[in-house]
Amino acid sequence: MLGLFGRKLEFPILNRGFGLIDEGGRFVLSAVEKPLEPPGKNQVLVKLHAASINPADLVFMRGTYGFSPKEGMIPGLEGSGEIIACGKGIAPRLFLGRRVACTPRVGEDGTFATHMITSLNNVVPLLPSLSYEEGASLIVNPLSAWLLFQTVRELHAHAILVTVATGALGTMLTRLGKSLGYTMICVVQRPEQVDGVKTAGATEVLVRSDPEFERALPEVCHRYQTGVVLDGAGGEVTTRVVKALPSGSTVILYGSLDGNGLALDASDFIFSGVNMQGFWLVNFARSASKMNLAKTFYTVQRKVKHELATPVFAEYPLARIHEAIECYLSNRSQGKVILTME
Numbered sequence: 001m002l003g004l005f006g007r008k009l010e011f012p013i014l015n016r017g018f019g020l021i022d023e024g025g026r027f028v029l030s031a032v033e034k035p036l037e038p039p040g041k042n043q044v045l046v047k048l049h050a051a052s053i054n055p056a057d058l059v060f061m062r063g064t065y066g067f068s069p070k071e072g073m074i075p076g077l078e079g080s081g082e083i084i085a086c087g088k089g090i091a092p093r094l095f096l097g098r099r100v101a102c103t104p105r106v107g108e109d110g111t112f113a114t115h116m117i118t119s120l121n122n123v124v125p126l127l128p129s130l131s132y133e134e135g136a137s138l139i140v141n142p143l144s145a146w147l148l149f150q151t152v153r154e155l156h157a158h159a160i161l162v163t164v165a166t167g168a169l170g171t172m173l174t175r176l177g178k179s180l181g182y183t184m185i186c187v188v189q190r191p192e193q194v195d196g197v198k199t200a201g202a203t204e205v206l207v208r209s210d211p212e213f214e215r216a217l218p219e220v221c222h223r224y225q226t227g228v229v230l231d232g233a234g235g236e237v238t239t240r241v242v243k244a245l246p247s248g249s250t251v252i253l254y255g256s257l258d259g260n261g262l263a264l265d266a267s268d269f270i271f272s273g274v275n276m277q278g279f280w281l282v283n284f285a286r287s288a289s290k291m292n293l294a295k296t297f298y299t300v301q302r303k304v305k306h307e308l309a310t311p312v313f314a315e316y317p318l319a320r321i322h323e324a325i326e327c328y329l330s331n332r333s334q335g336k337v338i339l340t341m342e
């Protein structure tokens with residue numbers, strides 16, 4: 001098969017990575033090697049350089065994501081690398097040799113590996129100014145932040161409440177919202193997180209561990225006439241927020257970091273006029289036209305060094321993925337942990 005610079009690539013190519021092993025109903029990661037056959041029609045083979053670890057990867061491995069884990073499957077929802085081979089079709093050939101950010105096809109092997117075959121629809125050519133490390137965190141959070149504010153714009157709100165204002169996405173939402181002219185009201189878990197969130201652009205910061213939180217929440221929501229809530233908690237704080245909002249507000253639920261479910265009654269919606277809707281990036285990717293995707297990614301990439309920047313806390317070689325995940329879990333508010341393949 002034709003590869004990069006017209007060189008002939010010998011298949012199968014050995015893909016080395018970490019796959020899921022079922023240990024009595026619990027999936028763990030273990031080193032795997034898989035021979036890769038040439039990419040099919042409209043597919044490309046990416047030699048991966050970097051991958052980021054996201055909450056969705058861990059949720060996926062626990063079996064509670066939008067699609068199910070399978071024995072032997074390589075997880076990893078986003079990464080970056082170079083396209084070294086392409087399948088049949090004119091379009092894939094135009095991408096040969098390009099540096100790209102990439103995601104796997106739904107239900108197929110992902111980015112915690114040296115290589116990945118994916119669909120042409122799942123790659124985004126990187127602007128020359130972006131590094132592979134920046135490319136590895138381009139798709140999931142920056143795109144989500146941008147799209148969430150596309151929805152916010154349609155809701156004609158002036159004040160936005162963010163329930164998880166720390167971490168990669170929370171910081172992007174706060175920065176982006178401020179830059180777009182919204183009043184940002186942010187919820188953090190601990191007092192030491194207040195200064196960082198204020199620097200990112202929050203007008204008001206509420207601390208969940210503060211004994212005054214329950215009283216302050218409805219007061220602040222009504223004072224600023226909060227019209228939209230961007231909610232990554234999906235738990236106890238969501239329940240409190242819904243009960244605290246002014247009539248007609250909309251809660252956009254995009255995450256479940258609280259993980260303990262909602263305790264809401266029908267009357268919390270019927271009489272208050274509060275609305276709730278879900279957001280999942282995959283649904284946008286499935287329904288957007290190629291032109292819309294290309295335009296959106298161009299805009300998002302231009303903001304990746306500014307409002308949509310992802311701080312990196314640490315980099316680990318892929319072989320040390322277990323340590324990398326531990327490091328990520330202990331430092332989620334400090335920045336992303338990136339896996340590198342070389």
Ligand SMILES: NC(=O)c1ccc[n+]([C@@H]2O[C@H](COP(=O)([O-])OP(=O)(O)OC[C@H]3O[C@@H](n4cnc5c(N)ncnc54)[C@H](OP(=O)(O)O)[C@@H]3O)[C@@H](O)[C@H]2O)c1
Binds near residue numbers: 055056140144279282
């Ligand atoms: N729906 C979608 O399409 C979509 C797209 C992108 C992201 N997301 C979701 O967005 C969320 C954030 O992603 P991310 O990449 O920004 O994560 P991240 O970088 O790992 O940051 C997570 C942040 O949340 C904080 N946190 C943890 N548990 C919390 C809780 N129970 N309540 C409030 N804050 C909590 C963490 O603080 P400490 O650990 O320091 O306490 C950390 O600051 C995740 O749930 C992710 O799955 C959804």
